[in-house]
Amino acid sequence: MGEELSEEERIKRFVEERKKKAGEERTKESGMSARERDYTRELYRASQKFIDIEKGRDIYQTMKEIWGAEPLYEVDEKMYHRGGYRQSIRKKEFIDAGKQIAIKRGLPSYSRAVGLPVGQRMLEPMPVGKWGITIEQDDSHHMNNTAIQQLNDDIKRTVIMNLDLAHRMLQVRVGKEVTPETLNFYMETLQHTMGAGAVAQEHMNEVNPYLVKDAWAKIITGSDEIMDGLDQRYYIHIDELFHPDRAKALKEAIGDSIWVVFRVPTLAMRMGDGECTGRWAAMQNTMAFISAYQLSGEHVISDLAYAFKHARVIHMGDKLWGSRVRGRNEIGGIPDGFIPDIIQCERDLPLMPYVEYMTQDDAAASKAMTRMSEGIGGIAAMLDNTLWLGFYMSGGIGFSNTVATSALSGGANEDVLSEFSNLGAKYLRGKLIPAKWDIMKVMLNMVATYVIETYEKFPTLAELHWGGAHKTSIMGTVGAGVSAMLTGSSTMGLWAGNYTIASAMKEGWLRTGWAGQEIQDHMGMPYLCSFRPEEGNLTEMHGENYPMHSFSAGHGNQRAAANYGAMMGRGSAWCLSPVVKVAFADPHLAFDFRRPRYCIAKAGIKEFMPDGERTAITPACDILDRGILKDTMKEIPF
């Protein structure tokens, strides 16, 4: 360094030295790779030709709408000059609210005087899905978004019980007949008991019906004969809700069994927890049986209760391990295979493997892909990132929400996926790819590099998905979804998702997500087909309670893409359970599992009415203004 030299001399010498070295380096390189340089120059020239093609992509339009700037340009000239938080209506509201609260409670509240200055960059609006609704980022925080809350609630308040054992017991041990009439009467009684209405004992405390307007129960059966005998209000109309081929497959799989899906009041489940659901439903169901079939406090009642509480009940989630303990029917316990069954986005589409869609026409294939994105973005990403990791595990600091939000944003994912559909149509000619790595890798590398280049070409997309976590989450989902759709194998999907992140993305950009985001991708490979107890297994059997999934975010949508993609790839009507698939087709549910991103978008603009409100019992409330059942079955085309 030459400490003796004066500052000026040092700088002078340094500059000379640098110039000399840089010159040497340049000569060395140009000598070594003249042809390579030509190639590169050629490439720049060639790449210019594709600009027009890039401008024709959906994503170009979407980015233009969001940013109001040239999507391919990598400089934001207005950066730092956008007015800080004032550019956001929501932030301004928050500031006002924070001030009001601070004054009223005599204790500081939300304040932009602390922490970092927000809004130095553009606080961009976010179009959700392809529904034409734009929200702000804050609107997708689960605390601000009633639809995300209702998604959580509607799953947690659902439990399904089978009546066959109970009916046999009534017939054999009590000598009661079970007929369409008795069944209808039982169902009518059940609608009353589900809201905690008393049936057998006088002088009980009952609940204001407005508070429990979202409590009901419906029959699920595959038997047309049974359905024909039922009052049509009391069962889920599989034939009307599903594409005929899907309806046929589901009915065959369910057979003559009679299942009942119970919706416990949102408020009850929220006051307690998911574990309350099974208990509430079993108690109210047993009471309905007692009343409808005139049973006494006799011995058989205990068997009935056992059947409903333990022997013939399906919870939406398992108990969690001790270290993150929670009871059944909580988000962490949902097996991944149930998630594609809970998602309803595909239910009106014809039942055939995805590769056959591709042979039909581009529009059909893109439609299938759009539905996959709708379900994964609107449901799987919310369950994993927003609810389980962002809320249950880390208390809602808002970061995981933004990652999940990337799955909500419209245009981007669909664009990549539909481009891919066109590509696949050309190469595959309607045949599934065998679930073999050596074959799959060719297509997968093509897709992965396509997504990677899309981010490189569109600096605005890179800004929209501003964290590596967002991009990683999208990359894994696309890799897993595409591979699963082409092979019909969830395991191949999972492998592809892991590879896309752990290798393809990492070595290309030398970055992936937040520090822990590759955990599942590295462990996922040796685990993929391992027979060791805590490793391997079908992706359908995984879930947030699978140890390595429980603490590393941004992957629930990847696994859902593997499962849902494989389901659509095979052309099967359900993923893990036909009963669960039908249960979430129920049009009475406040959250529409067929249009999840639409619900979330509507909630973002405060147009989604959730269940479980307490206004009927809070001061100064006109109860007639509340408690009105929403319109059901209102079809909005995709």
Add this chain to the structure above:
Amino acid sequence: MAEKTKSEYVPNIYPGKDTVSARRKKLWDKSRPLLKYRSIAEDDITQLLSHRAVRSAYVSVHPPLEELIEPYDPIKHIVVPTPGTRAGDRIRFIQMSDSFHLPSIAPFGRQRLYFSRFRGIDTVVYSGREILEMRERDLEKATKMLLETEIFNPGRSALKGITVHGHSLRLDENGLMFDARRRYIYDKDSGEVVYIKDQMGNVLDVPVPVGPPLSEEDCKKLCLTYSWDTQPYKARTELFEMMSRSTKMRVMAGFNPEMINESM
């Protein structure tokens, strides 16, 4: 145990012979010195890091190793401690963030460079940033290399101890990476990037210039990541063959480690 042979092993470092692969090979090979692009005074580095006052004594977390009474362990006499360790310095950090757009180094690039060129390190890689923790005097020395050499593009790499957001955003009007705390600005008169705040966002008494941002041409030349308009990633056959083999081998090894054989 098979009979030993003397190998003529030369480390691979990285596959591929394109310019980006060549950059990777260079940065991750400690036998190849990094070109020095600028000089930053030691006091300025101390200021930027903001862990101690300029020219103040280092704070110790424990007495110097020589004075430490420890239970016997031969290993502690084999491994050579760094100067900072020997003195008992605190462990402090530098956190660097690198732009997504033609960066001269990127987080895993840093990690691999740190693993090849530094001793006594603790580092964690994120998507936009990477933290490096070392004993304080060792850290200051390492920081000099990080800021003075070819891996630092003042326009697209930055010290961000807190509020790291911005690597993936478009650049500002002067071509600099976004920083919500505005730690650095572009000085139009000198053409240099100047830090007006330290890495934690505290205003500096005397601003620290760190040199001009690299030109677009230099950015492309020094870029460490494959990109559609420099070295397209999809054309990297050696790398893809290695990655594809590695993923399959991992799956096979996880299923049954005895199944791996030479033909794979």
Add this chain to the structure above:
Amino acid sequence: MKYGDKVGLYNDASQCIAEDVPIEALSPFYNPYMKDVLDLFKRTAFVNLSKLQSCLKEGKAGWETVIGQDECKMPWYGRDLPIVEHAEEIADRIRDKIGKFGDGEDSVVVMADTIIVKIPREVMGIFASRDPVYTWTMVALCQAIAEIFKIDPNTDLDGCNMLKAVVFGRYPQSITFSPGAPVSGFLKPSNVVDGLGAEYSGITVNHIVAMVNKRTMDGLALASILEEAAQWEMGNAVGWYERYNLLGYAYEGFNANNLVLDLVKENRAGMIMDVVHSTVRRAIEDKVIKVKKKFASGYKMYATDNYPLWNAYELAGTTAAVIVNCGAMRAGQAAPSVLAYINDGFTIETGGLPDPDGGRMEGVGIGFAFYTHSIYGGAGPGAYTFDHVILRGSGFIQPPIVAGMCLDSGTQLFSPEMTSSAFFKLRDMFPLLQNPLEKVAEAAEQIKGEIKKG
């Protein structure tokens, strides 16, 4: 002998203790020293009489905080009893209640203010779990104190339950006991162990560090004995995975062929990647891997017919790198980085051979690096248990973490001295725990003849 693999075992001065040892001699099923250590861990309870006495005096029970333990206080129920003075008498009474079921081995020993209870083998043989370490010891202890100090519902109604509360904490309102309760064991109660067969993996990193008095290679050995046993119990070493595990722990934990130390010495002033390169060079020289293909750029792809052995070399390299890096920094916090990121080094350097533990180590290491540096939980490496959800994904990551913490010169908040002070004493109480590396080797030497005969 099932496998042909043989290794030499070296102590931390690089002296050969046992030559030509079949790897089966390093299995918890054959190695008598390992069996003794596991038996000690499984059957032993400790009663800290000073703590019991002071808690009882202050009316302190049922705390939740790990450090401090000061949030619950009921001085009005406090009882000032000279429990420590009566240590021998308490021990005698516990012996009467528990020892009589054994084979005469002295199952209850007083050491200063601690009573050590070893539940007889016969008792453990009959019961399905190893919970009698807690259940029998705690009940017997309460009865012994009640007998000596004449506490019963007539004489001291509240005293009965204060005593119960000090010993049991909030159990069974809580599913387990207060952290640092007066009665403790090496392993967790079974109802708080997540995952089948993970019992031996329930131990805290700092406890091991304390038990080996921060001697690095001993830390590797003791950690490997426990984690290896856990891996066997979990089913992770059955059949296809057996040789893989035996070789892995031999090289990583028991300094097989002095590989770890050779690599450390070669790179005593080197960098982490230097260790990777040394490991690859050594594997080529030992014919574990060889060049399969050379690409246009000169990049070489290596192949192996013996992945379990290459994995063992990688584990030795990883361990050596942890020692080199943590040794240079003399800081335990530097271990997770190595475990997280060295793996790519091996993969890229060999052209795609599976990295340590086939990728498990990388996944777990990245999680560990993140959680030891983030707001989401964590703590320093020393406070983790081996079976923590972040670490349990690989059975080979635990020993190098212990090595890293052994090398820490006092930089950690949750240091072994803070979290595990009692465990430093155990080393004196149980000579069995001293020099585990040499003892494993000596035991292997002792039985290698029998194993070779089959």
